[in-house]
Amino acid sequence: MWRQSTGYRIQKLVRRKADVKVVGRNLSVVVFLALVLGLVLSCNEEGWSKTIVTAQVSKTLDPETNTASVLLGKATVENIFREDWMETPDPGDSTFDAFPAKIAPIAGADVRVNSEPVSERVPGVYFKATMDLRYEARYDLEITLPDGKTVTAHGFLPDSFSITRPQPGDTFGPGPVAAVWTHSDSCEAFLVGIVPADSGSVARGWADALRDTFCTIPDSAFTDTLGNFVPGNYVFSVTAINGAWNKSGLDLLFSGGNVSGALGTFGCAVCPKPVTFHVK
Numbered sequence: 001m002w003r004q005s006t007g008y009r010i011q012k013l014v015r016r017k018a019d020v021k022v023v024g025r026n027l028s029v030v031v032f033l034a035l036v037l038g039l040v041l042s043c044n045e046e047g048w049s050k051t052i053v054t055a056q057v058s059k060t061l062d063p064e065t066n067t068a069s070v071l072l073g074k075a076t077v078e079n080i081f082r083e084d085w086m087e088t089p090d091p092g093d094s095t096f097d098a099f100p101a102k103i104a105p106i107a108g109a110d111v112r113v114n115s116e117p118v119s120e121r122v123p124g125v126y127f128k129a130t131m132d133l134r135y136e137a138r139y140d141l142e143i144t145l146p147d148g149k150t151v152t153a154h155g156f157l158p159d160s161f162s163i164t165r166p167q168p169g170d171t172f173g174p175g176p177v178a179a180v181w182t183h184s185d186s187c188e189a190f191l192v193g194i195v196p197a198d199s200g201s202v203a204r205g206w207a208d209a210l211r212d213t214f215c216t217i218p219d220s221a222f223t224d225t226l227g228n229f230v231p232g233n234y235v236f237s238v239t240a241i242n243g244a245w246n247k248s249g250l251d252l253l254f255s256g257g258n259v260s261g262a263l264g265t266f267g268c269a270v271c272p273k274p275v276t277f278h279v280k
Helices: 006-016 024-041 249-255
Strands: 048-060 065-077 101-105 110-113 120-122 125-128 138-144 150-156 163-165 177-181 189-196 206-210 214-217 232-243 263-271 275-279
Touching (some): 048 138, 048 150, 065 110, 065 138, 150 263, 177 232, 206 214
Parallel strands (some): 048 263
Antiparallel strands (some): 048 065, 065 125, 110 138, 120 125, 138 150, 163 177, 189 206, 189 232, 232 263, 232 275
């Protein structure tokens, strides 16, 4: 019966929220999301919920740090086809959430990396410093949730590598800058980026992800939002990654990431000393 009335409920939803003036393209997005959520929620009257994990082990140099961090929560998407969700609580409330969801931190979980406990700092945030991280070693994430369910993932810490160009103190004229770094075994992708050394700079900076050991920093990295060239000192960094890293919410919803027992990501990262150079 619920499935047969889906079309009617979508029409009812649109009529009841007409006062918020959702028209044209926005209305099409609402209907599309409703159809997608209808498939995800199926016949569950309460909605859909899933454990969400964002975890990493990272080794940085100068200063050297070896850390593990885990963010743990439960994402809940409400069933927008329920009668009580479609009712506006306050007649004067004109807000409308096309994708009603909330994330609640999960406290009290047992979180371990290679059997080493990762303690909880605040609800849902687990962190451990001064770990003994070794290049190319395997790291297993193991989480036992308060309800007894388990979440697992693994990755390999990339090998040591270094930036060979630019060198610290180099000076470049306006225009693109070539950057090169050495190979890192077990690395699946490099995250590269450049930011102004001066936090007050109006330059936009730049970031990218690639598999090569070289890149061209575009001249737009040294300009402001109006395209004006901004001379000064810039910091270039490269991070070697194994595993998944920073997936978007929709990407996690449809692909699930690389974590078993939850939606999420677990990655291992190595970041050598960034390089500061000057652009004039």
